[in-house]
Amino acid sequence: MAVINxxxxxxxxxGINIHNITPQIESVVASTSIQNGYVLVFSRHTTTAxxxxxxxxxxxxxxxxxxxxxxPLNDRYLHNDLHLRPNIPPDEPKNAHSHxxxxxxxxxxxxxxVDGKLGLGTYQSILFFELDxxxxxxxxxxxxxx
Amino acid sequence: MAVINxxxxxxxxxGINIHNITPQIESVVASTSIQNGYVLVFSRHTTTAxxxxxxxxxxxxxxxxxxxxxxPLNDRYLHNDLHLRPNIPPDEPKNAHSHxxxxxxxxxxxxxxVDGKLGLGTYQSILFFELDxxxxxxxxxxxxxx
Amino acid sequence: MAVINxxxxxxxxxGINIHNITPQIESVVASTSIQNGYVLVFSRHTTTAxxxxxxxxxxxxxxxxxxxxxxPLNDRYLHNDLHLRPNIPPDEPKNAHSHxxxxxxxxxxxxxxVDGKLGLGTYQSILFFELDxxxxxxxxxxxxxx
Numbered sequence: 001m002a003v004i005n006x007x008x009x010x011x012x013x014x015g016i017n018i019h020n021i022t023p024q025i026e027s028v029v030a031s032t033s034i035q036n037g038y039v040l041v042f043s044r045h046t047t048t049a050x051x052x053x054x055x056x057x058x059x060x061x062x063x064x065x066x067x068x069x070x071x072p073l074n075d076r077y078l079h080n081d082l083h084l085r086p087n088i089p090p091d092e093p094k095n096a097h098s099h100x101x102x103x104x105x106x107x108x109x110x111x112x113x114v115d116g117k118l119g120l121g122t123y124q125s126i127l128f129f130e131l132d133x134x135x136x137x138x139x140x141x142x143x144x145x146x
Numbered sequence: 147m148a149v150i151n152x153x154x155x156x157x158x159x160x161g162i163n164i165h166n167i168t169p170q171i172e173s174v175v176a177s178t179s180i181q182n183g184y185v186l187v188f189s190r191h192t193t194t195a196x197x198x199x200x201x202x203x204x205x206x207x208x209x210x211x212x213x214x215x216x217x218p219l220n221d222r223y224l225h226n227d228l229h230l231r232p233n234i235p236p237d238e239p240k241n242a243h244s245h246x247x248x249x250x251x252x253x254x255x256x257x258x259x260v261d262g263k264l265g266l267g268t269y270q271s272i273l274f275f276e277l278d279x280x281x282x283x284x285x286x287x288x289x290x291x292x
Numbered sequence: 293m294a295v296i297n298x299x300x301x302x303x304x305x306x307g308i309n310i311h312n313i314t315p316q317i318e319s320v321v322a323s324t325s326i327q328n329g330y331v332l333v334f335s336r337h338t339t340t341a342x343x344x345x346x347x348x349x350x351x352x353x354x355x356x357x358x359x360x361x362x363x364p365l366n367d368r369y370l371h372n373d374l375h376l377r378p379n380i381p382p383d384e385p386k387n388a389h390s391h392x393x394x395x396x397x398x399x400x401x402x403x404x405x406v407d408g409k410l411g412l413g414t415y416q417s418i419l420f421f422e423l424d425x426x427x428x429x430x431x432x433x434x435x436x437x438x
Contacts, residue, residue: 046415056231110254
């Protein structure tokens with residue numbers, strides 16, 4: 001039984017954007033010799049998220065509209081009163097809505113590995129959500145198994 | 147330390163329905179000799195979900211009403227413009243709302259195993275959500291531990 | 293490869309309150325000799341939740357407002373018709389909204405352990421949500437690895 005850590009770096013775009021990272025996760029798993037186990041995908045940020053769903057172009061647009069309705073950018077948020085927060089960096093963004101979206105979606109996914117391959121269903125992709133881009137983001141992958 | 151893969155098949159009903167699959171997961175765990183570890187429950191679909199909560203008849207009704215308000219069936223969704231999507235099967239349903247519900251709920255649960263039993267609290271059950279039934283669904287269970 | 297189970301007890305406050313339990317989880321990990329692996333944090337209740345996000349005072353207030361809008365306390369819920377539910381304890385609370393919040397947030401987090409430390413990003417904290425306090429709550433932690 002082994003534990004293997006790998007880092008994936010992603011350069012995202014302005015605002016909210018969704019990236020299908022299934023190929024990168026497949027590469028991470030293929031770079032190990034693990035046949036049965038799983039990969040833990042962990043995004044190391046508070047305004048990003050992960051989900052497993054269908055990577056269909058029009059659905060991706062629906063998801064963005066849904067998230068913007070769930071936590072509207074222009075609602076009143078205390079976190080966005082930057083002048084009332086001590087010790088913030090000069091480039092601190094007004095991103096309370098991004099935190100709320102991230103919290104509702106979650107920042108972790110676990111995908112089983114069966115016979116050396118990801119155990120995803122036919123329509124399942126691993127989606128990475130940038131909720132406050134553009135930024136350089138870091139995803140930690142841990143592959144477990146034998 | 148062992149990794150054991152098992153499949154559970156579920157025949158669901160029309161529309162949205164919630165199934166308490168705790169007995170099936172208990173059976174999977176009991177069929178192994180693992181005393182300490184966990185079971186990863188992974189639904190292999192993009193319009194189903196999993197959650198751990200209370201299986202109380204009236205709460206289950208509240209959950210359905212809540213989900214239907216969260217992502218209403220009759221909202222306008224680009225994914226439901228079937229004529230604008232290439233290469234779809236002839237029986238493709240209009241199910242954008244089901245994808246959104248699935249994404250918000252998540253398709254994975256991990257339940258610790260302690261002394262050979264699921265480490266669930268008194269009121270916790272493992273709930274499987276069909277969000278676009280009726281269908282035959284497949285859940286992948288991985289039991290890890292020693 | 294070892295599996296180590298630990299319990300954390302938390303006394304919460306009235307109503308909805310959010311507790312940063314990162315120090316307690318760090319202590320659990322430090323009490324083992326595990327250098328690479330992860331900690332599974334599992335809340336054993338149906339009206340609590342876990343999330344990984346930023347512990348910023350004003351954001352925590354925004355999160356509470358967001359949750360109260362998502363599942364309002366005063367909406368009509370069947371689960372709150374206590375007189376129609378058999379076999380309930382005499383102190384059963386009207387807490388359907390708490391169950392819905394818990395279900396949307398999730399009751400599990402998995403944090404990777406890298407070189408003996410939690411693999412959290414700079415702004416990430418492990419947040420425990422009491423959604424129907426005050427109560428004494430139990431969190432099960434499983435540390436896995438080598």
